Amino acid sequence: MQSNLFSEALDQSYRVQIEEFEGPLDLLLHLIKKNEVDIYNIPIAAITRQYLEYMELLKELNLDIAGEFLVMAATLLQIKSRMLLPITPEEEEAEVEDPRAELVRRLLEYQRYRDASQLLSCRNLLGRDVFARKFDSPELAELEPKEEPADVELFELIEAFQRVLARVSIDTFHDVVADGISIADRIGEVLSVLHAEKTVCFDSLFSDGMTRDLLVVTFLSILELCKLKLIKVTQVESLGSIWLTLAAQPEEGELQGGETGNVVHDPAGPEEDSGA
């Protein structure tokens, strides 16, 4: 029984990430753990010194320091200086909060989510720990465009939209309507249609009953989704229907990196490349 208790405690205290910090909060938690200090009573001078030493090290290694690390350095120095100032009688009456309180709250909350992310990662992930059957239904394959679809140029998209407008504008009356839908809302709607149907015809997003405003908002949403590279706009044959699909899933492993907080391990930095 007792050995169980201890091994659990050990697991907790040795789970440290070395030299690969997700950001300033991660680094601070590491320093607090390394120094074995109480998170509710952080020796701010010592921790700030170590934090700045770490930043020095980054500089020596000629690594770019992400802005967030600098902001945190400034915050630490501000807290340190505030703690050096004597408390004035007015402040004492007003019961001013410990200057470290806000930082401690942030650290604890961050730690909470970091722990939660570990819990998530320990679950049985579909495609990693558990597997489901999957197959391509022949019926669905038939529905898919057979030819290699070509990407649609912006100009063609605008032409298609002009045709939509021409279709409805003739008998459009001046309607006074309450606040219309925003582009952001429409983006959400278009995305949910795409999630449900995978492939959607450009024209089908513009149904006949829609107001001109809504048509424009829909078109702008499609453009915005293209810009965000969330959808792919293709055409099977020239002058044929234009199809919208969700953009192809990124390659496996794309979720690694691509994060500015990860400044320590970046051997492929541009400076190093040119120096070699």
Next chain:
Amino acid sequence: MSGKSLKSIIESLLFVHDQPLSLDRLALILEEFERADLRAALDELVEEYAASERGIVLSYVAGAYQFRSRPEHADYIRRLTKSKGVKFSQSALETLAIIAYRQPVTRAEVEYLRGVDSGGVMKSLLEKKLLRIMGKKDVPGKPLIYGTSREFLELFGLKDLNALPTLKDIQELAPPDPFADQPALPLEAVEA
């Protein structure tokens, strides 16, 4: 019709379909059966698969039922499929955790909690369909608000958002009693 054959019909449907099937969907397909019977049959199936040590379990994920392989067999299946499966970076996991627990949430809120820029990782998660845009927040700038998707629940094998592992509430500034959850030693029991 007897409950036994209904169970076997449902089993066939679940076997053939490549996506999780919800009770609603099953009720539509099996319109000649009572919904309550469907539910009972599903419950029984789940139990039977859990009890017998088959290589397949009937999972209830994102409000729907799906046959999945037993997690203990992952190594063998990976030999067959030769795929490593999804692997998340710490930043992706942190971001997912924050959005899962705090949704609806804006990018700025995620970045405040993480202390780092999270635009890239959020875009990547959005592309993987693990996040969805839920709308926009009614504050200056009208930032988009994000939540997790059905795919997120399916990937992590969660039946709904309430099934997320519970978090301890953020403790207030008062230092916690480090021995609070430690049970008292059963001294008397030892003596006895």
